[in-house]
Amino acid sequence: MMIDKDEVEYIANLSRISLNEREKDMFVHQLNDILSYIEKLNTLDTKNVKPMAYILKVSNVFREDKLETSIPIQDVLINAPSTKSGFFKVPKVIE
Amino acid sequence: MRLFETSAIQIKNKILSKEIRATDFIKIVFDHIKNVEPNIQSFITLNEDEAIKKAIEVDKKIENSENVGALAGIPVAVKDNICTKNLYTTCASNILKTFIPPYDAFVIKRLKEEDAIIVGKTNLDEFAMGSSTENSAYKITRNPWNLECVPGGSSGGSAAAVAADFSLMALGSETGGSVRQPASLCGVVGIKPTYGRVSRYGLVAFGSSLDQVGTLSKDVRDAALLLRVIAGYDLHDTTSANIAVPDYLDTIDSGVKGLRIGIPKEYFAVSFNDDVCKALKDALKIYERLGAQVVDISLPHTEYAVAVYYIIANAEASSNLARYDGVRYGYRTFKPNGIMDMYYRTRSEGFGNEVKRRIMLGNYALSSGYYDAYYLKASKVRNLIKIDFDIAFEKVDCIICPTSPVPAFKIGERANNPLEMYLSDIYTIPANLAGIPGISIPCGFSKDGLPIGMQILGKHFEEKKLLQIAYAFERETDFHLKKPALKISPV
Structure with missing residues (x-):
């Protein structure tokens, strides 16, 4: 077993997801299946291989620093669950 | 043949020659959707009012002899993870149930500029995570060829919509095969363009180094038409490539004489479905008859x-x-x-x-x-997989293999085993990792009458050659013209 219940709780916390006991058991089982499959990568020697993040040659993309129109604030706020005076409203952050 | 069963290019010609009005055609399409969609469940949101408005606008332009776009009057369905201004974009997730984007994705802006008509937003696996469209928070889409089977995924709603003639073409998206695999399972054509060929602006992000918008259509020429519309550089996506978009149609009938087709021995080493194997072997015979040379290659890190x-x-x-x-x-x-x-x-x-x-x-x-x-x-292993392709393409013009190891599987069959579901994408994932383009086209049917797809992979930015190779096969065969027997849903 590569990942136990404590670790599932730990990564659920990192993910800001809460799980009940039944879900924890399910994910322990399923994540172990997947991680054991992924183990096969360790049979490859990659000491001298460079990691690849992007397929194409990427370089910085610059543009002129000029003012462009953006989406109006009221259109942006229309999807927010809660707003106040043109801002997103959230529960108290600092106790 | 009913009008909506024809290709987009044929309908466009009829609209331009005033044989049929865009408004009349879109009404026929929506009548058909209302009759059959309850059995298939390919849409999350229909866009009927706006679609009719757009059709009226297209008809006006034609009446006034104004210029019209490349997709004038063509009904297009859009996967529900592509942002459409003022039209729900849910990603088939409860977390975005009420989300109405304040802007259009680049590809949607392009569709609108070219006078396409957006029919509706199609079902998918939640956030495009899945290979069967069973992971939607809203509904399970059914395969038009067999209602007990999945349409594939994650662009299953878009593939089913095209197969059932609810739209003449559709947009999907790919991270690991989500256009090609459902295209294969639904008997339609699906393209995953080169990473960077199409802007990802407004495509809800999943795996940003892999994501790409793709096309679903009834035939290869329609795919060429749609790809040309959505491809191109966009300042809003810094990974989109600033490389000119060719006319994918002008030399599409150049054939395959003298071209070298690579067959990866690793893809054929694993046991897969007998019907799929036979369809692929028959397809390769056709290519040889057309003058292509079939050669063995190796992709050792598959x-x-x-x-x-x-x-x-x-x-x-x-x-x-x-x-x-x-x-x-x-x-x-x-x-x-x-x-x-x-x-x-x-x-x-x-x-x-x-x-x-x-x-x-x-x-x-x-x-x-x-x-x-x-x-x-x-x-690091991703780099090895890319290098495999680089070496292979020194010897061959394209690579041909199955799109999916099996035809459409039964709904529920793999739902409880994520790993088995992940392995459905074994033939499509390498292209996403390497960023190369791929196209899936119909190449046969299983004994049970389910479509089988063949995948053609090419070098970066060689979509034009892929379309030419795909069209050479399509011209010789009639698999793409076969239609599922659709039943009108009980009222």
């Missing part, structure tokens, strides 16, 4: 592709999906007790199990102590 993919795609997903926190858009839990409680409950209630599984797997692979073992290792 067997590692799925493992690499599930680390990289999920690592990127865990980061991309951190934005769903109940603050700016989408679902927020009821009466949260503080900000942390809001995050936890919003995400736990808003995401389905497959999405949770992938976010957790991604965070695990990126977490302290595991990064080198998983993410770094996967990024």
